[in-house]
Amino acid sequence: MAGNIAKRPNGKWRARYRNEAGHERARHFDRKIDAQRWLDQIASTVLTGTYVDPGAGKLTFRQFYDDWSERQLWVPATRANADLATGSVPFADLPMKSIRRSHVETWIKGRAAEWAPTTIKTRFVIVRSVFRAAVADRVIATDPSIGVVLPRRRKTEAAMRFPGVEEVGELLSHADSSRVSSRKGFRAYVALCAFAGLRKGEAAAVQVGDIDFLRRQLTVSRQLQRDGSTYVVRPPKYGSERVVFLPDDLVTILSEHVAVHLPDSEPDRWLFTVGDDPMYDNAITWRWRATRAAAGLSHVRLHDLRHFYASGLIAAGCDVVTVQRALGHASATTTLNTYSHLWPTAEDRTRAAAADLIHQALKANGRADGETPRSAVPH
Incomplete structure (x- = not known):
């Protein structure tokens, strides 16, 4: 960066330089030393790559x-x-x-x-x-x-809601409706969210061919998002394509859904439909609100079913990476930040280990838990 200082007829000192685009920048000072200090500062920012053109802002x-x-x-x-x-x-x-x-x-x-x-x-x-x-x-x-x-x-553990198994059971039992053009087939959608942990748009985007009934697994490879008055198909959130391993009862629910609502369907047929279109956004929201109202559980959010699924995996002893992959989180850090309060603490593990030790010691001594040793019984 080339710069110079010149004294003006009015007695002030003008410092000037040209920026990367060749445009001249100048300032006037009462003292020459201040003009030189300003040019030195500009030169320093240019050398360090932090220069900002005064006109850009x-x-x-x-x-x-x-x-x-x-x-x-x-x-x-x-x-x-x-x-x-x-x-x-x-x-x-x-x-x-x-x-x-x-x-x-x-x-x-x-x-x-x-x-x-x-x-x-x-x-x-x-x-x-x-x-x-x-x-x-x-x-x-x-x-x-x-x-x-x-x-x-609020802390995550305070703000997060976890439906109980009885509540989820109630939601499943009220998810379907016998009314025409109502909630027929919605039970399978609720089951996917509760027992496979799918997000709202991911469950909406499931196609018949995504389900491998023999291997009991589901491939999550897309999501549906609202785009104005229609929808668009996009990759899952954070690129979380994954394979979810399904429990037998969920496989049964999905197979019954296909048999009743989508007989002889092609693999690329949407699993949940409204007319010829997939069920998405407002169509899901309306059915969910009707379902929870019928179950008397209006406080339960659809996303709470995903928390229910995660908490079940953690309670069953699944490690962080297993839960991360099942939920499609971008990293294990995301999983820990969301659900760390559900994993056993060091205090829990210490207490459990000590309980196991005392159980083994008492058993080796021929005593049942809580039984008073004979030597301690007064004669």
Whole structure:
């Protein structure tokens, strides 16, 4: 970077340089030493790769987001969420270089009364990603969202609901309806969520050929997502294609579903349909609400069935990796962050190990648990 300092007729010192695009940038100072210090700072940022052109930050937050978002490989739902998050900020029309952490904090504080902490976290992450992209593009030097404190969220174990086996049984018994154009065949959908841990869109996207009835396994290779007034077929969330091993009773439920509702179907036929289309989004939501209302369990969410499945695997002694693969989590860390409170703690394992030791010792001494040794019986 070439720069120079010259004294102006008005007595001030002008420091100037040309940026990577060849555009001249200049500032005026009362003292030559201040002009030289400014040029040295610019030269340092150029050498370290942190140089930000002063003119770049004139873009408003909205202008930068509109340009940046067009280059992102987002599904429609993600784009809609990003538009919602960035459209809610009060600094959308401010130049990027003028946005301070206080602006972001004011936005968070203003939304805390109307949004749940989890909603705030989700939308903050989107806005933060815009600032990080601006830093990477050298539009701004620093990310103003750094250090912003978010409302405290409830602990996972406190916010998570786990239906009991009796409740799931009630939901299954009320899932189907004898009414025409109602919930016929919905029992199999509920069973897939409860006993295979499928997400809403994954269960909707199951085709007849995905089920291997002989090997008792299901291949999860797609999901359905709403796209305006129709649907799109996409890979599972986080690329979580997987094979789920099915219990015998679930295989029976699915085979009966196929025999009753899809006899002589081709392998690529949707397992759950509404007319000629797959059952998705609102069609699922309506049937689920009707099911839980009929069962008297209106507090149970559809996603709670996935938690039910995970908790069952953990209670049966499955390790973290097994549960991760069954649920299609991106990593074992995700599984632990969500369900770590369900695995036995060191205290639990210590107590269980000690109980086993005392049981073996008492048994070796010819005593049943809790039996008083003869030597301790007063004569």
